[in-house]
Amino acid sequence: MSETPALKGPQKAAILMLTIGEEHAAKLFARMHEDEIRDLSHAMAQLGTIPAELVEAVCEEFAANLGQAGRLIGSFETTERLLLKTLPKERVAQIMEEIRGPAGRTMWDKLGNVSETVLANYLKNEYPQTVAVVLTKVKPDHAARVLALLPDGFAMEVVMRMLRMENVQKEALEGVERTLKMEFMSNLARTQRRDAHELMAEIFNSLDRQAEARIMGALEERNREAAERIRSLMFTFDDLKRLDAQGVQTLLRGVEKERLTLALKGAGEEMRELFFRNMTERAAKLLRDDIAALGPVRLRDVDEAQAAIVAAAKELAAQGQIQLSEGSNDQFVE
Structure with missing residues (x-):
């Protein structure tokens, strides 16, 4: 059998698609994922003239591989069809959504549908140059939100590289894309459920x-x-007592005084003391006076105020500014 060492996988696939003709090729395209169609189309457009002996060698290699035991061709579509034979349609849809990851035609489209918190937590462990490439490829508003969540010093390194960045070489861009696909997107798909x-x-x-x-x-x-x-x-308002002193102080800086007053109006003495002892003596006295002067309040208003503070705590935890200990009463020591 002739060898085809100079050809890459997409090029071999492109030759096969041209060989089988438009009718059969169209049926195969209909079963492919958009990313696969893009890569294959790009390879086809770049082929140029292919010698007959090279076409024959590719076909021989394909036939030989197809005939070997254990050599199978897997895809999203074949996986989905197999799952549908054993699992309910709704469960299959959920599994396939997890496998495919965020929606989007290209890798950069997909990144645009990943929350800025998740993306920032991943990128902060990468090289600044890599992060700079990524942020130049996603939409500016999304890049801005990600940049704001990166550590200050690291963010500045990224900004400086973005300012000095010229056209990124195709090979370097493809390398970043492969890394994101293999490491970030695959891990994200596993944790999204x-x-x-x-x-x-x-x-x-x-x-x-x-x-x-x-x-x-x-x-x-x-x-x-x-x-x-x-x-x-x-995680309720009472669970905030599992915050350490630094966490409570961080939370206090981001909570409106009126909302805190209303939330503590309906809280027990233990929860009130948690906040009082993490304030200055003067601020704690003023807050006590405000609570006493508030008079009767609707329980619904108290619930809404407490829920807003819990939501603020969760947001701070997602940003890594505080730690929430769910499921135990243990406190953290920095």
Whole structure:
């Protein structure tokens, strides 16, 4: 059999597609992912004139590989068809969504659909030059949000490289793209699946107390195990007592005084003391006076204020500024 060492995979595939003719090629294209179509089309457009002996060698190699035991061609479509024979359609759709990762035609489109927090947490461990390349390829507003979440010194290194950046060589760009696809996107796809109980815990966190008690009570009657699992995953205002002193102080800097006053109006003395002891003596006295002067307040208003503070704490935790200890009463020591 003739050898085809000078050809890469996409080039061999492009030759085969041209060899089988438009009708058969169209059927194969219909079964391919958009990224595969793009890569294959690019290879086809760059082929030029192919000698007959090289075409024959590619066809022989393909036939030989196809005939070898254990040599199979896998794709998104073949995987999906196989899963549909054994799993419900909804479950297959969920699995395929996880495998494919964020939506988008190209790698850079996909990155644009990744939250800035997740992307920043990954990029902060990369070389500044790599981060600069990535931020020049995504949309400016998304790049701005990512840049704002990077450590200050590191962000400045990235900015300086972006300012000095000229046209990135194709090979370097493809290298960055391959790394993102192999490391970041594959890991993201594996971690994107969300447990249903975690989602319900977030929903319960947003309910007011009366609605939460009513629905949780009904769920306990129907499925006590699920109710206990959801309750263990919920993070409420009272759980803020698991913050260390530095975490409480960081949270206080980002919370409006009026909202804190309203939230503590409906809180127990232990929760109030948590905030008081992390304030100056004068600020704590003023806050006590404001709470006392507030008079009767609606429970719903208190719930909304406490929920807003919990949401602020979670956002700070996502940014790495504080640590939330869920599921235990342990405190952290820096």
